[in-house]
Structure formats: structure tokens, C-alpha cells
Amino acid sequence: MKIVAVCGMGIGTSVLLKMNIEKVLVQLGLEATVEAVDMTTARSAGFEANIVMTTPDLVDKLQGLPAEIIEVEHFFDLEELQTKLTKSLL
Amino acid sequence: MTESLLSEAFAEGSIAIASLPSAESSLRVAGGLLEISGRTDAPYTDAVVAALHEFGPYFVVAPGIAIAHARPSESVFSVGLSLLVLREPIAFGNEANDPVRLVFGLCATDHDGHLGLMAELSNLLMDADRVNSLLNAGTVEDIRAILA
Numbered sequence: 001m002k003i004v005a006v007c008g009m010g011i012g013t014s015v016l017l018k019m020n021i022e023k024v025l026v027q028l029g030l031e032a033t034v035e036a037v038d039m040t041t042a043r044s045a046g047f048e049a050n051i052v053m054t055t056p057d058l059v060d061k062l063q064g065l066p067a068e069i070i071e072v073e074h075f076f077d078l079e080e081l082q083t084k085l086t087k088s089l090l
Numbered sequence: 091m092t093e094s095l096l097s098e099a100f101a102e103g104s105i106a107i108a109s110l111p112s113a114e115s116s117l118r119v120a121g122g123l124l125e126i127s128g129r130t131d132a133p134y135t136d137a138v139v140a141a142l143h144e145f146g147p148y149f150v151v152a153p154g155i156a157i158a159h160a161r162p163s164e165s166v167f168s169v170g171l172s173l174l175v176l177r178e179p180i181a182f183g184n185e186a187n188d189p190v191r192l193v194f195g196l197c198a199t200d201h202d203g204h205l206g207l208m209a210e211l212s213n214l215l216m217d218a219d220r221v222n223s224l225l226n227a228g229t230v231e232d233i234r235a236i237l238a
Contacts, residue, residue, distance in 0.1 A: 008141050010161070010201055012157045073187065075152055
């Protein structure tokens with residue numbers, strides 16, 4: 001299982017999101033690889049992930065990726081992350 | 091928990107409280123605070139503003155909180171943070187999290203040298219009491235005390 005957090009630059013928002021996804025995975029007792037990448041990497045050839053998590057503003061730019069896309073509104077709301085990940089993973 | 095990386099990231103001159111007219115002007119100030127405090131130069135601030143136009147206000151990551159940043163580049167001298175506390179909230183166009191009250195500027199020299207700092211920033215922003223204290227801080231000294 002590979003989960004990728006995507007943002008425009010790959011150093012700020014996606015890194016925060018990755019950290020909080022990892023916290024939620026621990027809470028759920030699930031194992032997955034979590035990476036933070038920028039938009040360019042996510043859209044490049046050969047990009048692979050099971051789940052892509054990003055903000056509503058960037059979803060349109062990621063349509064067509066071979067992964068399930070989950071929108072996250074509030075990056076520090078672990079309940080939101082947990083609800084959305086649970087729905088997708090379990 | 092000690093947050094030494096966080097307090098080091100906010101160099102002298104990196105924090106301000108102001109009223110500004112627009113999202114773009116607040117990004118310019120948050121970027122300018124990184125410049126004034128010696129962490130970046132002007133092209134980095136231009137890149138932060140360009141990111142708003144290219145990707146939209148996706149970096150408004152939580153209610154009232156924006157993390158303004160651009161890619162690592164030769165305009166970044168060292169990892170740093172700035173903080174602009176807005177006296178008047180500004181709508182960035184992020185439906186879920188507008189209006190913005192706290193604009194953090196972030197710069198990094200590469201993709202993984204700042205991960206410890208990001209963990210500390212994440213802890214800060216998850217702490218509703220401290221975020222509330224930042225929103226209500228009267229002076230830069232008050233803000234420093236909250237970030238220490």
C-alpha cells in the first residue's frame with residue numbers, strides 16, 4: 001500500500017499532510033508507505049500510488065492519475081483524515 | 091516537548107502583526123519577513139506569490155492558517171519560518187478554511203532537511219490553545235513567547 005500526499009511544491013503542505021497520515025495509520029494499526037511529493041512528480045510518467053491525498057484546490061490538476069484521490073480540507077484534523085482513510089482502506 | 095527547531099526557525103525580524111488589503115500582499119509580507127531575517131532573497135518571495143496564481147490557495151491548510159512557500163532554490167539560504175498575524179482576516183479563496191488570520195512563510199533548502207521542523211510546526215498548529223494565543227497576541231514579543 002502506497003499513499004502519497006501531493007502539494008504544489010513538495011516541501012510544505014504535503015509534508016504536513018504526510019506526517020498526519022502516518023499518525024492516523026498508527027492509530028488504525030495499518031501499515032503503508034507514505035510519501036510527500038510535488039505536483040510535477042505526481043503528474044510525471046511512472047508515478048504509482050494506491051491513494052493520493054491532496055487539497056480540494058489541487059484535485060482537478062490530478063484527475064486521471066491511476067490512484068484513488070482523497071480530498072483533505074483540514075490538515076490538522078486527525079478525525080477527518082481517519083474517517084476518510086478508514087472509508088478507503090477498510 | 092522542546093521545540094528548539096521551531097524557535098530557531100523564526101530568525102530576528104521574522105514575525106509581524108499587520109493589516110493588509112489582499113492575499114497577495116500578505117504573501118509578499120510573509121515572504122519579505124523571510125528576506126529581512128536573512129533566510130531568502132527577493133526571487134523566493136516572487137515564487138511564493140507565483141504559486142498562488144499557479145495552484146490556487148491550496149496552502150491554506152486549516153481554518154485561518156496559510157503556509158506560504160515555494161520550492162527550494164538558490165534564493166533560499168537556510169531553512170526558515172516567518173509569521174504574519176493579520177489584524178483583519180483575509181479571504182484567500184479557500185472555501186473550507188477562509189478567512190486567513192495566520193500566514194506562515196516557509197523556506198527550505200531541500201526536500202528533507204526540514205522534516206524535524208515540520209513536525210514541530212505540525213504540533214503547534216494542532217494545538218488549538220496555542221493557535222488561539224497567536225491569534226490574540228498583542229505584540230511580536232507575545233508571539234515569540236508562544237513559539238518558544
